[in-house]
Amino acid sequence: MRFGARPALAVIVLAALALACGVPRDGGAQLHTAADCGPxxxxxxxxxxxxxxYAENRDREADLFEETWADFADCTGIDVRYEGDGEFEARIQLRVDGGSAPDVAFFPQPGLLERFxxxxxLKPASAGVVALAKKGWSADWNSxxxxxGTLYGTPLVANVKSFVWYSPRFFRDRGLSVPRTWSELMAVTEKVAASGVKPWCAGIESAEATGWPVTDWIEDVLLRQQGTAVYDQWVAHTIPFDDPRVIRAMDTVGSVLKEDRYANGGFGPARSMASISYQEAGTPILSGDCAMHRQASFYAGLWPKGTRIGPDKDVYAFLLPGTEPASRPVLGGGVFTAAFTDRPEVRAFQEYLASADFANARMRKGPFVxxxxxxxxxxxxxxxDGLAIRLLQDPRTRxxxxxSDLMPASVGAxxxxxxxxxxxxxxETRQAAGSVERSWPSR
Incomplete structure (x- = not known):
C-alpha cells in the first residue's frame, strides 16, 4: 500500500485552509480550519x-491579551504587535511628539485620552466602532x-474599585459579619484592632503613579458621603478641589489610613504604605496579619499563585458600604482603546476589541471584567469578577x-x-487639598 498520496493531499488541503483564514505558513502559527475562522x-x-x-499592561496580563486575539490575528492576517510599558502615562506623549505613535493605545485614564x-x-472612531459602542455600553461609559461630541474610543477593561478584600476564615473565626453600612465597617475595624491585629493593610507605591490607591479611597468615601451630584461637581471642578465636603471625606479616610492602630497590618506603621507596592499590599490577609484591604476587582489577578477566591475560600470581597444597607455607590475605572492611525486593519482590530465576543473570550482566559x-x-x-460584572449590569448601581482619571492629566495623574x-x-489635610486646588489649570 502506498502512503505518499494521502499525506500529500492533506498538506495541500491544510495549506489551502491556512490561506483561506489568513494564517502564515511558516509553522509558527496554529493552523485553523475554515470553521475556526468563521467568527x-x-x-x-x-x-x-x-x-x-501600546499599553501599560505587562507580564501575564499582557500574555492573556495576546492569547485572546491570537485567533483573530491568524484568521485576518494582521500581525498584532503588542508593547507593554509600566511608564505608559509618562512616555506616551514622548512617543507621539517623537513621531513614533502606536496605531492603537490602551488609555488607563479618560483624561489622558481627551488630551490627545x-x-x-487621535482618529475619530469608525462607523463600525460607533455602532458597537452604542450596542455594548451605556451612554455614561461611552461619554x-x-x-x-465625537467618539474616539471604546472601553476595553472595567474594574470595580469599591471592593474590600478579606479572609472569610478570619471573619468566621472571630465572629465577624460582612458590614452593610459604614458604621458597621468601623465597628468591625475597631473590634479587629482591639484583638491585637491591625484591621487594614495598604500599599500605595506604583512607580511614577505612586499615590493612586489613596486617591481611590478619597473618591470612594466622597461618593458615599455626598452622593453623585457633589462628586460630579468636584470632578468637573465646578466646586473647589478643597471644598469642605472633600476635606471631610479626606479626614474620614485619614481616620483609617493614617491611624497606626488601624494600619498598616503586616508591614509596620501607617505611613509604611508609601513604600509598599500596591501589588503586594493585600498579602498580609493570607497570614492573618491584617483583616481587610480596599482594592479593585483587578486585584483578583495579583494574589499569590494558588490563592483561592470565593465566599468560603482563602479570600473574597464585599462592596465598600455606604450610609444605608440599600446604598449601592460604585467607584470604578477602566481602560479605553483609541487609535492614532486610520487604516483598514486598524479599524478591524478596533472593532474586534469593541465586540462582546472579545470580552467574553478574554474572560475565559483569566481574571477580567x-x-x-x-x-x-x-x-x-x-x-x-462575576460580582463586579453583576454590579455593573445592575440598574440600581450608582x-x-x-x-482622578477624569480630571486634567496634570492634576489627576x-x-x-x-x-x-x-x-x-x-x-495636614487642608494643606494637601489646597496644593491640588492651586495646581488646577485655568481654561
Missing part, C-alpha cells in the same frame, strides 16, 4: 499588515471616550468613574497623586 470573517482579510499596540483627542492626534452589556457573568474567571503621598506622610 472573524466579518473583519475581512488583511494579509501582510501589522497593527502596533483635543490635540488632534468617557467622547470629546466634543468588562462593562459590555453582552458579557455573560458566567464566563467570569473568579467569583469577584456608578461613577474614578475621579500628577498633583493629586503627589499630594496623596505627602498627606499619608503627615501633611
Amino acid at each position: 472573524y470573517a466579518g473583519y475581512g482579510r488583511h494579509p501582510g499588515t501589522a497593527v502596533t499596540v 483627542a483635543r490635540a488632534g492626534s 468617557y471616550a467622547t470629546v466634543d 468588562s462593562a459590555n452589556k453582552g458579557v455573560d457573568p458566567a464566563n467570569a474567571a473568579t467569583p469577584v 456608578f461613577r468613574f474614578d475621579g 500628577g498633583t493629586f497623586w503627589k499630594a496623596a503621598v505627602d498627606w499619608i506622610g503627615g501633611e
Whole structure:
C-alpha cells in the first residue's frame, strides 16, 4: 500500500485552509480550519499588515491579551504587535511628539485620552466602532471616550474599585459579619484592632503613579458621603478641589489610613504604605496579619499563585458600604482603546476589541471584567469578577468613574497623586487639598 498520496493531499488541503483564514505558513502559527475562522470573517482579510499596540499592561496580563486575539490575528492576517510599558502615562506623549505613535493605545485614564483627542492626534472612531459602542455600553461609559461630541474610543477593561478584600476564615473565626453600612465597617475595624491585629493593610507605591490607591479611597468615601451630584461637581471642578465636603471625606479616610492602630497590618506603621507596592499590599490577609484591604476587582489577578477566591475560600470581597444597607455607590475605572492611525486593519482590530465576543473570550482566559452589556457573568474567571460584572449590569448601581482619571492629566495623574503621598506622610489635610486646588489649570 502506498502512503505518499494521502499525506500529500492533506498538506495541500491544510495549506489551502491556512490561506483561506489568513494564517502564515511558516509553522509558527496554529493552523485553523475554515470553521475556526468563521467568527472573524466579518473583519475581512488583511494579509501582510501589522497593527502596533501600546499599553501599560505587562507580564501575564499582557500574555492573556495576546492569547485572546491570537485567533483573530491568524484568521485576518494582521500581525498584532503588542508593547507593554509600566511608564505608559509618562512616555506616551514622548512617543507621539517623537513621531513614533502606536496605531492603537490602551488609555488607563479618560483624561489622558481627551488630551490627545483635543490635540488632534487621535482618529475619530469608525462607523463600525460607533455602532458597537452604542450596542455594548451605556451612554455614561461611552461619554468617557467622547470629546466634543465625537467618539474616539471604546472601553476595553472595567474594574470595580469599591471592593474590600478579606479572609472569610478570619471573619468566621472571630465572629465577624460582612458590614452593610459604614458604621458597621468601623465597628468591625475597631473590634479587629482591639484583638491585637491591625484591621487594614495598604500599599500605595506604583512607580511614577505612586499615590493612586489613596486617591481611590478619597473618591470612594466622597461618593458615599455626598452622593453623585457633589462628586460630579468636584470632578468637573465646578466646586473647589478643597471644598469642605472633600476635606471631610479626606479626614474620614485619614481616620483609617493614617491611624497606626488601624494600619498598616503586616508591614509596620501607617505611613509604611508609601513604600509598599500596591501589588503586594493585600498579602498580609493570607497570614492573618491584617483583616481587610480596599482594592479593585483587578486585584483578583495579583494574589499569590494558588490563592483561592470565593465566599468560603482563602479570600473574597464585599462592596465598600455606604450610609444605608440599600446604598449601592460604585467607584470604578477602566481602560479605553483609541487609535492614532486610520487604516483598514486598524479599524478591524478596533472593532474586534469593541465586540462582546472579545470580552467574553478574554474572560475565559483569566481574571477580567468588562462593562459590555453582552458579557455573560458566567464566563467570569473568579467569583469577584462575576460580582463586579453583576454590579455593573445592575440598574440600581450608582456608578461613577474614578475621579482622578477624569480630571486634567496634570492634576489627576500628577498633583493629586503627589499630594496623596505627602498627606499619608503627615501633611495636614487642608494643606494637601489646597496644593491640588492651586495646581488646577485655568481654561
